[in-house]
Amino acid sequence: MEPKDHIDNTINHLFRQESGKMVAVLIKIFGTENIELAEDVVQDALVSALETWKYRGMPDNPRAWLYRTARNKAIDIIRRKKHSKTIDFSDPERKLLTSEYTLASTMKDFWKEQHIQDDFLAMMYACCHPDISQENQITFILKSLCGFSTKEVAKSFLTSEDTISKRLYRTKEYFRKHKIRPSIPFPEEIGVRTSSVLSAIYLMFNEGYNSTHDDQLIRKDLISQSMWLCKSLLDSERTQLPEVYALMSLMCFHTARINSRITEQGALILLPDQDRSTWDTKLIALGSNYLNQAAFGDALTTYHLEAAIAYQHCTVLSYETTNWKEILKYYDLLLNIDKDPIVYLNRCLILLELYGPEEALEAIEEIRDHKILNKYYLYHAILGEIHERLIQPHIAVEYYQQAIQLTQSKPEQHCLQQKIARILN
Amino acid sequence: MKEFLMLIRGGQEKYDSVSPEGMQKHMEHWQQWMGSLAQEDKLVGGQPLMNEGSTMTEGGKKVTDRPFAEGKELVGGYLLIKADSLVHATEIAKDCPSFEYDCSVEVREIAPMD
Numbered sequence: 421m422e423p424k425d426h427i428d429n430t431i432n433h434l435f436r437q438e439s440g441k442m443v444a445v446l447i448k449i450f451g452t453e454n455i456e457l458a459e460d461v462v463q464d465a466l467v468s469a470l471e472t473w474k475y476r477g478m479p480d481n482p483r484a485w486l487y488r489t490a491r492n493k494a495i496d497i498i499r500r501k502k503h504s505k506t507i508d509f510s511d512p513e514r515k516l517l518t519s520e521y522t523l524a525s526t527m528k529d530f531w532k533e534q535h536i537q538d539d540f541l542a543m544m545y546a547c548c549h550p551d552i553s554q555e556n557q558i559t560f561i562l563k564s565l566c567g568f569s570t571k572e573v574a575k576s577f578l579t580s581e582d583t584i585s586k587r588l589y590r591t592k593e594y595f596r597k598h599k600i601r602p603s604i605p606f607p608e609e610i611g612v613r614t615s616s617v618l619s620a621i622y623l624m625f626n627e628g629y630n631s632t633h634d635d636q637l638i639r640k641d642l643i644s645q646s647m648w649l650c651k652s653l654l655d656s657e658r659t660q661l662p663e664v665y666a667l668m669s670l671m672c673f674h675t676a677r678i679n680s681r682i683t684e685q686g687a688l689i690l691l692p693d694q695d696r697s698t699w700d701t702k703l704i705a706l707g708s709n710y711l712n713q714a715a716f717g718d719a720l721t722t723y724h725l726e727a728a729i730a731y732q733h734c735t736v737l738s739y740e741t742t743n744w745k746e747i748l749k750y751y752d753l754l755l756n757i758d759k760d761p762i763v764y765l766n767r768c769l770i771l772l773e774l775y776g777p778e779e780a781l782e783a784i785e786e787i788r789d790h791k792i793l794n795k796y797y798l799y800h801a802i803l804g805e806i807h808e809r810l811i812q813p814h815i816a817v818e819y820y821q822q823a824i825q826l827t828q829s830k831p832e833q834h835c836l837q838q839k840i841a842r843i844l845n
Numbered sequence: 846m847k848e849f850l851m852l853i854r855g856g857q858e859k860y861d862s863v864s865p866e867g868m869q870k871h872m873e874h875w876q877q878w879m880g881s882l883a884q885e886d887k888l889v890g891g892q893p894l895m896n897e898g899s900t901m902t903e904g905g906k907k908v909t910d911r912p913f914a915e916g917k918e919l920v921g922g923y924l925l926i927k928a929d930s931l932v933h934a935t936e937i938a939k940d941c942p943s944f945e946y947d948c949s950v951e952v953r954e955i956a957p958m959d
Contacts, residue, residue: 515883516876520892521922525876 431473434482435466436645440565441536442490444543447602449494449517449530451508452546452595459564461497465490491531495523540565541656542602544649548616549600552591557620558627559587566645575638576627578828604658611719614659618667618723621646625671629678630829643678647671665714666723672707673730676700687838688831692739704734722757725750744774761793768802777809797826801836813843848889848955849934851924855917856946857896863946874942882926887937891924921948925955 439462446458468489469482479485498517501507509518516522529535547560555577562568562576563584570588574581594600605613628642650668653659680694689695711727729750736742751767754760764787772780784803793799804819817840824836863871882888896919900909912919922943928934931954938952 512880512883512886515888516879518890519879521872521875522879525872526880529876 430478430482431466431470434469434486435567436641437648438483438486439466439567440543441540442487443564444539444602445530445536446490446494447543448535448539449514449527450497451511451514452600452602453508454506455564455592455595457497457506461490461493464493487531491527495527498523498527537652537656538604539602541652541659542604544617544652545605545613546595546600546602547591548613548620549594550616552594554620554623556587556591557616558624559584560591561620561624561649562645563588565649568641568645572638572641575635576642604656607658610659611661614653614661614664615721617653618650618663621649622667622671622723624649625674629674643671643675647675662714662717662719663721663723665710666721666727669707669710669714670723670727670730672703672710673727673734676703676707676734682831686831688835690835691733694739696737699734707731707734720753720757722754725754725757742773744770748774761787761790762796762798765793765796765799765802769805772802772806772809777806780806781810795826797823797832797836799823800826804836804839808839808843817843846927846929847934849926849928849931850953850955851891851926851934851938851941852920852951852953853922853924853941853943854914854920854949854951856921856943856948857916857919859946871942871945874945878940878942879924882937887927889925889927891922891926893922894920896921917949 442462442465443455443458446461447455450457465486469486473479473482498507502509502518507514509515516526543565544561547565548557552560559573559577562573563570568576570581570584574584577584604610624642625646628639628646647668650664650671653661653664654668676699677694679700680696680698681689683689707727708731711724711731714724714727729747732743732747732750748767748770751763751770754763755767765784768780768784771783780802784806787793787799790799800819800823804816804823807813807819808816820836820840820843824833827833827836879888879891896912898912900911900913901907902909914920924941926934926937928937931952934952934954938950941948941950943950
């Protein structure tokens with residue numbers, strides 16, 4: 421490996437891991453009215469790192485180097501803007517930045533390890549404020565806290581950079597207008613607030629986990645970033661809630677199977693055909709650990725149940741030995757929490773495995789003509805599956821064809837085409 | 846609430862001979878003291894000053910390339926604070942870290958000009 425490559429990789433990794441934390445600290449220093457300023461300082465620090473390290477090699481502690489550089493740049497900005505109206509210095513925390521007696525040491529305080537972690541979490545909660553739409557939440561998290569470029573965020577959402585810029589602008593406007601002060605919520609509201617953070621993280625994870633994306637790098641990034649965000653919540657005592665452990669566990673189980681879901685050519689491999697020897701046993705063990713840790717308190721969330729289902733799949737040796745009865749129980753509990761039609765649909769698949777196509781058909785009749793499901797490829801795919809087993813190949817093919825029309829994902833389309841081909845031959 | 850100016854003088858000798866650790870400690874004291882003033886909304890502002898300067902006399906026509914004051918008399922910094930009375934302001938000034946450097950502190954109320 422060339423030294424330059426080594427530096428690039430280190431910077432990329434460092435950038436992903438540290439830029440969000442630096443942005444969070446700088447937003448605390450400059451205020452939420454000045455998010456761009458915070459982002460600019462981080463960008464500058466990274467450019468300085470690239471330029472300096474190229475000539476002098478990597479410092480012993482690149483992270484510390486980066487933080488120090490960002491801190492010094494922030495000091496320059498404070499000195500420059502001391503008398504401007506851009507930064508609100510009336511705040512007692514920031515007041516001390518205006519005097520040379522206290523500027524340097526106040527700055528140092530802002531960058532204490534404990535503060536950095538807290539500011540980062542506080543920013544996560546601020547991003548997931550219920551007033552901000554979930555799309556905008558995730559866009560902002562990816563851009564500001566995960567160090568994605570606008571281009572990468574656009575790729576993640578399969579949309580244009582222009583759309584992403586607009587979303588970011590709206591979120592920043594919201595912060596500016598309401599002068600939001602990021603903070604970790606008080607114990608009495610932490611449960612509710614954490615649930616929006618978790619749902620953003622899970623959505624991000626699914627964006628990476630689902631095979632709509634051709635871009636492997638983006639997918640892996642989305643997965644590792646969502647797990648990293650979740651891990652950040654687990655690293656702080658105030659946010660170690662059972663549902664956070666549960667989501668972490670669920671993501672570990674899913675990620676453990678990631679390499680067995682897709683062929684080299686990018687075709688989808690369904691659960692019965694997946695090569696279980698490729699599943700990541702370390703991640704499965706980790707997931708089981710987290711699932712055990714999730715079992716305190718009286719919270720039984722959808723994450724707990726989904727993790728329990730994933731655990732069932734991950735810990736049996738073959739598809740044939742899957743404990744469908746146990747899994748069905750979890751589905752019933754899931755439906756108790758939330759009558760989610762997608763969950764109901766997946767439950768039909770379990771019935772198909774457990775009791776055969778007649779039962780499954782009877783159950784799926786219940787949700788026939790459901791507005792959302794009618795547009796959902798999986799609904800038609802499952803109906804195809806049921807009719808195929810009922811030995812009604814023509815009806816099955818029709819459903820499969822309908823499903824193909826409804827998905828954008830090439831691997832999914834390909835998978836459905838194979839089913840049709842299998843019937844017609 | 847009235848405003849008061851604190852003029853801090855001297856301290857150069859000790860300042861010149863202090864170790865980096867001592868300096869660090871001293872700065873932390875400033876941080877704590879001013880921090881508590883800011884928290885109580887008593888701090889308006891304040892800055893340390895460079896030793897170099899110029900002195901203007903004779904109606905501004907004559908400029909001397911140094912402050913007239915020497916050593917103990919040289920103003921090394923100032924603070925503007927809010928307090929109820931001169932007694933109160935003096936009480937606040939007692940905790941000024943500059944005393945660690947044998948400085949003198951003069952406390953003066955801002956005069957309203959009617």
